[in-house]
Amino acid sequence: xxxxxxxxxxxxxxxxxxxxxxxxxxxxxxxxxxxxxxxxxxxxxxxxxxxxxxxxxxxxxxxxxxxxxxxxxxxxxxxxxxxxxxxxxxxxxxxxxxxxxxxxxxxxxxxxxxxxxxxxxxxxxxxxxxxxxxxxxxxxxxxxxxxxxxxxxxxxxxxxxxxxxxxxxxxxxxxxxxxxxxxxxxxxxxxxxxxxxxxxxxxxxxxxxxxxxxxxxxxxxxxxxxxxxxxxxxxxxxxxxxxxxxxxxxxxxxxxxxxxxxxxxxxxxxxxxxxxxxxxxxxxxxxxxxxxxxxxxxxxxxxxxxxxxxxxxxxxxxxxxxxxxxxxxxxxxxxxxxxxxxxxxxxxxxxxxxxxxxxxxxxxxxxxxxxxxxxxxxxxxxxxxxxxxxxxxxxxxxxxxxxxxxxxxxxxxxxxxxxxxxxxxxxxxxxxxxxxxxxxxxxxxxxxxxxxxxxxxxxxxxxxxxxxxxxxxxxxxxxxxxxxxxxxxxxxxxx
Numbered sequence: 001x002x003x004x005x006x007x008x009x010x011x012x013x014x015x016x017x018x019x020x021x022x023x024x025x026x027x028x029x030x031x032x033x034x035x036x037x038x039x040x041x042x043x044x045x046x047x048x049x050x051x052x053x054x055x056x057x058x059x060x061x062x063x064x065x066x067x068x069x070x071x072x073x074x075x076x077x078x079x080x081x082x083x084x085x086x087x088x089x090x091x092x093x094x095x096x097x098x099x100x101x102x103x104x105x106x107x108x109x110x111x112x113x114x115x116x117x118x119x120x121x122x123x124x125x126x127x128x129x130x131x132x133x134x135x136x137x138x139x140x141x142x143x144x145x146x147x148x149x150x151x152x153x154x155x156x157x158x159x160x161x162x163x164x165x166x167x168x169x170x171x172x173x174x175x176x177x178x179x180x181x182x183x184x185x186x187x188x189x190x191x192x193x194x195x196x197x198x199x200x201x202x203x204x205x206x207x208x209x210x211x212x213x214x215x216x217x218x219x220x221x222x223x224x225x226x227x228x229x230x231x232x233x234x235x236x237x238x239x240x241x242x243x244x245x246x247x248x249x250x251x252x253x254x255x256x257x258x259x260x261x262x263x264x265x266x267x268x269x270x271x272x273x274x275x276x277x278x279x280x281x282x283x284x285x286x287x288x289x290x291x292x293x294x295x296x297x298x299x300x301x302x303x304x305x306x307x308x309x310x311x312x313x314x315x316x317x318x319x320x321x322x323x324x325x326x327x328x329x330x331x332x333x334x335x336x337x338x339x340x341x342x343x344x345x346x347x348x349x350x351x352x353x354x355x356x357x358x359x360x361x362x363x364x365x366x367x368x369x370x371x372x373x374x375x376x377x378x379x380x381x382x383x384x385x386x387x388x389x390x391x392x393x394x395x396x397x398x399x400x401x402x403x404x405x406x407x408x409x410x411x412x413x414x415x416x417x418x419x420x421x422x423x424x425x426x427x428x429x430x431x432x433x434x435x436x437x438x439x440x441x442x443x444x445x446x447x448x449x450x451x452x453x454x455x456x457x458x459x460x461x462x463x464x465x466x467x468x469x470x471x472x473x474x475x476x477x478x479x480x481x482x483x484x485x486x487x488x489x490x491x492x493x494x495x
Contacts, residue, residue: 339426
């Protein structure tokens, strides 16, 4: 069940994950102030400084998000032997981030971005940087570092590319080779429009602007346009998933196999989007490394991003915030009466609501003409696979075509009422077709359950779900068997 899985992920799995981050490391400095007048010297606002705050930025902000999720974090990159480099080290120590993978070089300047804010509005940004590709010595240092970590075991590697020089094609080729050889999941936050250097990564996480730049055309922020661009990307570069972050429209994931997941953004007051992409990267690599489904991963990633954009400045998500948010969501969930008599469109809308709340929806189908113990056992086992069980019920006309003119014994309305009376069934939809394929194309649940000796690849409608599960039927129970027994009793004069 996705709710239990997310609970397990947040409470138990996060602290056990070992994640490495390699990329362009920065320090973010925020100067907060109040603006109440215009300077007499020039037509510019006067900002009376009230606070100066330094936080980790760039790849270091991804590491900070991971550290505040209580993961074991290892950060690799280059920095200067300067004041900002010393500040960087201090900030990493406070966050308990292992920084043995950072090479401090006297000839380099530690990238620092200073943002001037008046009230809650950013007025100006000052960048202190000298981007330069890593040299042979620096590249060797980073690759030795990642090799040693991989040998000791990693659950994921984050490549955080801000175009400052660490993520050269040569370095990334070796990093991704090591990861793939060890079976380590990798996620890329890309920069520029040459994505061939990320070839072999598990995930790439462009926003709409970055995806537009790569594809070479301006993309409207619609489901159709984003999915098409993602498919074009997957056809050109070897990724397992494209994870498109879409601001107010949330996140869309498209897999190499053609599966598509959409998840709308969490409704929040947005004060600052700085670092929200880093939060999404951190949540996706941890959730997938911990074994969450894509749907569950989307749910926690959007929830985390919603928290971050409600803050001012670069802000890392904290595990306790997610635990508190998850507890609130669970408290709001109410037991509802089973949904019977909904159209497939209405049921699809309800399923989408459940999925957006992080629930797993299970679907199975059948005639269920004379309800017996075998049915109950099968349906109960199916319900245990998720949070909500939906039953697709063959209509009377469909049953006649499948079972013969003497069937069904019970009408579709009676069968639907019996299904709805079961405490573990959350919805019943009657369908007219002989197979549930058309119904599944509209409902798109998470798990499709089939009973018997089917193979998952042979199950009709499998392309519309995340997973197919085969459950055994309980021996000795069948509607046909019950009918035959009644017929024999009648023939013997016992009924």
